[in-house]
Amino acid sequence: MQATLTSKGQITIPVHVRKRLHLKPGDVLEFDEAAPFLKATKTIPPKAWEEFCKEWKDPWAGMSMDEVMNELRGDVALPPTDER
Numbered sequence: 001m002q003a004t005l006t007s008k009g010q011i012t013i014p015v016h017v018r019k020r021l022h023l024k025p026g027d028v029l030e031f032d033e034a035a036p037f038l039k040a041t042k043t044i045p046p047k048a049w050e051e052f053c054k055e056w057k058d059p060w061a062g063m064s065m066d067e068v069m070n071e072l073r074g075d076v077a078l079p080p081t082d083e084r
Contacts, residue, residue, distance in 0.1 A: 003011040013023065023042060032039040060068045 001014050001016065003014060005011050017023075021042065028043045028045075029040040030043050032041070060071070063071070
């Protein structure tokens with residue numbers, strides 16, 4: 001798949017790529033100047049982050065790290081040790 005750069009520095013992103021990445025008119029892309037290749041990332045508007053995090057609550061509030069790990073992984077059975 002190819003795109004041609006115009007004299008104004010513009011390219012048309014092929015339809016297949018736009019559909020796969022859910023790009024639509026008005027989306028903002030951010031270019032990574034440090035990458036050794038052309039890398040563009042779709043930015044997420046601050047309003048979308050606010051909506052995403054609005055209802056989030058910490059499911060492990062008040063628990064120690066050990067308590068959280070035990071809840072996530074369950075009881076861990078260690079193999080018996082050879083005592084010599």
